[in-house]
Amino acid sequence: MNDDKIINLNVSKKDFEEIYLKGNQGSLFFSPTVKGKFITTVVVATILVILFFFKDDLSKEKFGILYFVSFLFLLCAVYLSLAINKVSKWKKEVIQYLKTLENTEIYQIQFNSKVFKVNLNDNKETSLWTEFTAAEISNTFIGLEGKFNYMFPKKSMQEADFELLKQAVQKNVQK
Template identity: 55%
Template sequence: MSEEKVIVLKPERSYFEEIYFSGNQGSLFFSSTTRGKTVTTIITALILLILFLFRDEFSKEKSGILYFVSFLFLLCAVFLSVSINKVSRWKKQVNAYLNTLDRCKVYEIRLDGNFFTVNIDGEKETSEWKDFAHFDIQEKYIALEGKYSYMFPAAAMSKSDYQYLKKAIKQNMDDK
């Protein structure tokens, strides 16, 4: 694969949104990052509520349980808020990227045996194949991670271009 191949992508927002926001990934409380923390915080809050309702039944020695569970609830809430902040920042970055796609006129991938270049309206990012650490090829998209990270939906290109890109990535990533 020494000759340069150019793959033109259709920069339709819906193709990218379908991949980025599948499976509650954009949900602040129930994304894969925050789901466990949300459930833990809710359970801790319920336990704290029950303990608070029955606080008159505790002796002086057992009232420390209420303080301990309050501390656990506070800890869970802090971890949940940090995760929500992380998802919120990721969502904001994805939406900013999708907004650039809305205004995009040219979105193309240029690849040969040595280099992989993504051109979005004249802004080019060039990487050597060795710069990529990981790739993921699925039925609906291809993801490349490394110096720059990319996700290319299958729906944004022709079937033949998608097959060519899959083959080129496997060949060049296995040669590393």
């Protein structure tokens, strides 16, 4: 008895871009990961510039403030550069993945109560449901994280298939 369910996805690069690059996700300075660090760095830099303009008015005892703010700016700049690097790498991986979708002939999901398989142009990946550590279900996509990470746009499948996948993910992925 084979209880495998098969969902064929109609791949449109645009459907995936809408979700991956939604809002400012791909922005190097205004993505949710970087925005706070960028604003903090700009504020500290502004304070540092103001202190440099008035450094002649600082007494020798208060000159340490300039060094302290300089250290804060350096620290902020390092954290900002690390965050920008992280977003840059993520964006590069997403763009590379989206390029593979341009020439997709087969994009198929096959699953049962124990196993979850994805076939992308005969490049098959198999996972046990227990290997997924997190799932995100929204009105526009279903995302899975684990041994392999997946994101399936609702627009790329039929409504009934989306509901079937949604129920399977809710049932099999531990929250």
